[in-house]
Amino acid sequence: LQVTVPEKKKVAMLFQPALLRCHFSTSSTQPAVVQWRYKSYCQDRMGEALGMVTSGLQTMSKRNLDWDPYLDCVDSRRTVRVVASKQGSAITIGDFYKERDVSIVHDADLQIGKLMWGDSGLYYCLIITPDDVEGKNEESVELLVLGEA
Numbered sequence: 001l002q003v004t005v006p007e008k009k010k011v012a013m014l015f016q017p018a019l020l021r022c023h024f025s026t027s028s029t030q031p032a033v034v035q036w037r038y039k040s041y042c043q044d045r046m047g048e049a050l051g052m053v054t055s056g057l058q059t060m061s062k063r064n065l066d067w068d069p070y071l072d073c074v075d076s077r078r079t080v081r082v083v084a085s086k087q088g089s090a091i092t093i094g095d096f097y098k099e100r101d102v103s104i105v106h107d108a109d110l111q112i113g114k115l116m117w118g119d120s121g122l123y124y125c126l127i128i129t130p131d132d133v134e135g136k137n138e139e140s141v142e143l144l145v146l147g148e149a
Helices: 044-051 055-063
Strands: 002-004 009-011 016-019 023-025 033-039 081-085 090-093 104-105 109-112 121-128 140-145
Touching: 009 016, 016 140, 044 140, 055 104, 081 104, 090 104
Parallel strands: 009 140
Antiparallel strands: 002 023, 016 109, 033 081, 033 121, 081 090, 104 109, 121 140
16 A cells, blocks of 8 residues: 655645645555545644744754654644545545535545635545555645735
8 A cells, every 4th residue: 555645735825725635556456445634733833934933942843853843743732633534435524624615536635625724734645445554554745724915
């Protein structure tokens, strides 16, 4: 099983639609379950953009180059929720997204109709197959929603 996302980071405008792409290949003969999960940033990216980052975090991230204070924290410190799941042709939308224009299109791409402020964060494309468990079964894409300048 191999999951890939062509864009690691996507910047989109508020109230515009967004398509988060995800591809996967599998040796499984069973239909794969596609699940998109959302994880909020560990801290506000807008604060960074406005220069309000604490120096302690900058020192920490300089020490460990792979560590990202926005992306790397335990899930209990941020919001985690299921956006949508797809099994065969049946698509299930997560509770938080029920009133939104959200769908899984093509094989595993996540389509969001109108972006809201709270949509910025990490989106994980997770592929579950019953008989192909080798390889990488999830990949993430970062979505940053910007407003009118």
